[in-house]
Amino acid sequence: MQIELPARLPFSLPAVVRSHGWIQLAPFESLGDLGAFRYVDLLSSGKVVELRLNPAPSGVSLSVDADLLPSDTEEIQGKLTWMLGLDQDFSDFYALASREPKLAYIVKQARGRILRSPTFFEDVLKTILTTNTAWGGTKRMVSALVDHLGSPLPSDPGCRAFPSPAQVASLDEDALRNTIRLGYRAPYVLELARLVSGGALDLEAFKTSDLPTHELRAQLLAIKGVGGYAAANLLMLLGRYDYLPVDSWAIKVVSHEWYEGQPIGPSQVEAAFEPWGEWKGLAYWFWDWVYLK
DNA sequence: GGTAGACCTGGACGC
DNA sequence: GCGTCCAGGTCTACC
Numbered sequence: 001m002q003i004e005l006p007a008r009l010p011f012s013l014p015a016v017v018r019s020h021g022w023i024q025l026a027p028f029e030s031l032g033d034l035g036a037f038r039y040v041d042l043l044s045s046g047k048v049v050e051l052r053l054n055p056a057p058s059g060v061s062l063s064v065d066a067d068l069l070p071s072d073t074e075e076i077q078g079k080l081t082w083m084l085g086l087d088q089d090f091s092d093f094y095a096l097a098s099r100e101p102k103l104a105y106i107v108k109q110a111r112g113r114i115l116r117s118p119t120f121f122e123d124v125l126k127t128i129l130t131t132n133t134a135w136g137g138t139k140r141m142v143s144a145l146v147d148h149l150g151s152p153l154p155s156d157p158g159c160r161a162f163p164s165p166a167q168v169a170s171l172d173e174d175a176l177r178n179t180i181r182l183g184y185r186a187p188y189v190l191e192l193a194r195l196v197s198g199g200a201l202d203l204e205a206f207k208t209s210d211l212p213t214h215e216l217r218a219q220l221l222a223i224k225g226v227g228g229y230a231a232a233n234l235l236m237l238l239g240r241y242d243y244l245p246v247d248s249w250a251i252k253v254v255s256h257e258w259y260e261g262q263p264i265g266p267s268q269v270e271a272a273f274e275p276w277g278e279w280k281g282l283a284y285w286f287w288d289w290v291y292l293k
Numbered sequence: 294g295g296t297a298g299a300c301c302t303g304g305a306c307g308c
Numbered sequence: 309g310c311g312t313c314c315a316g317g318t319c320t321a322c323c
Contacts, residue, residue: 132317137302183301188318227318248316 001068005077007059007086010110014055016084019114019285024139025126026146027162028115040153041079041118042161043072048151050159051076059086065155082207085113088239093279102288111286116237120203121196122162123237128188128225130233144180168193188225206238213240232281241281244273250284256291 014035150160177186195201
């Protein structure tokens with residue numbers, strides 16, 4: 001099956017794929033420099049399918065090598081619309097960014113969308129695995145989860161989907177700690193998986209919630225393992241940009257941008273982007289940093 | 294409300 | 309090859 005999914009323009013598949021590191025985490029796999037990628041997905045019907053995405057003139061081209069029911073196709077289209085932000089509108093942000101030399105490039109390059117996982121459970125779990133570790137550690141932990149627990153792709157059993165909450169909850173804390181090697185994060189991941197698989201926590205509802213951002217943030221902070229940095233990152237994935245994901249990297253780049261590399265704290269990072277209001281997260285994310293030149 | 298220490302792993306470094 | 313130190317956010321206990 002091959003279909004084309006339209007996107008609200010301007011749209012750039014490479015811009016979405018390169019928006020952050022998710023493309024490097026299983027079961028995503030980049031397929032070249034033009035934004036093409038594949039993703040192994042477990043559908044609600046239980047089928048495991050490989051989704052292949054390529055750029056197309058009006059959005060993206062999807063190919064799936066599997067027999068699908070209409071309900072499967074509808075589910076896949078809905079997931080990809082969310083993952084790639086196909087219907088997101090950044091015109092208000094672009095109007096502001098076009099007047100800021102450090103952000104003007106994003107309009108030309110159609111930046112703004114941030115690659116998401118199909119489920120918010122996957123994004124929350126992966127975000128917890130980004131905290132207090134190097135990026136290599138995050139990749140290792142995610143790969144171990146997928147390899148040990150994910151459902152295999154029938155045509156290539158070596159490739160697996162991201163495990164469902166029930167699949168993660170099927171392991172005990174000791175196995176998550178010592179086999180998957182999540183370390184001290186194991187009880188956080190297990191509690192999250194149990195809450196979601198048991199129905200006590202509806203993470204998918206976060207996607208469409210109309211709660212004010214500060215209330216949504218409070219609910220995210222109630223998840224064990226999610227602190228201020230992780231919550232801000234997750235809010236960005238939900239399309240809420242009014243909190244900054246302040247980590248050691250943010251402090252470093254802001255220090256070099258405005259404080260000549262001198263030691264600063266989180267409050268200086270916050271102050272630097274305060275004028276951007278509801279767009280501060282995006283302004284920070286796509287800022288053309290002096291430090292990177 | 295603010296702060297100190299613990300948590301766990303991998304990488305860098307010195308020997 | 310081995311041991312030590314450090315970086316990376318969050319949680320808990322304490323003040």
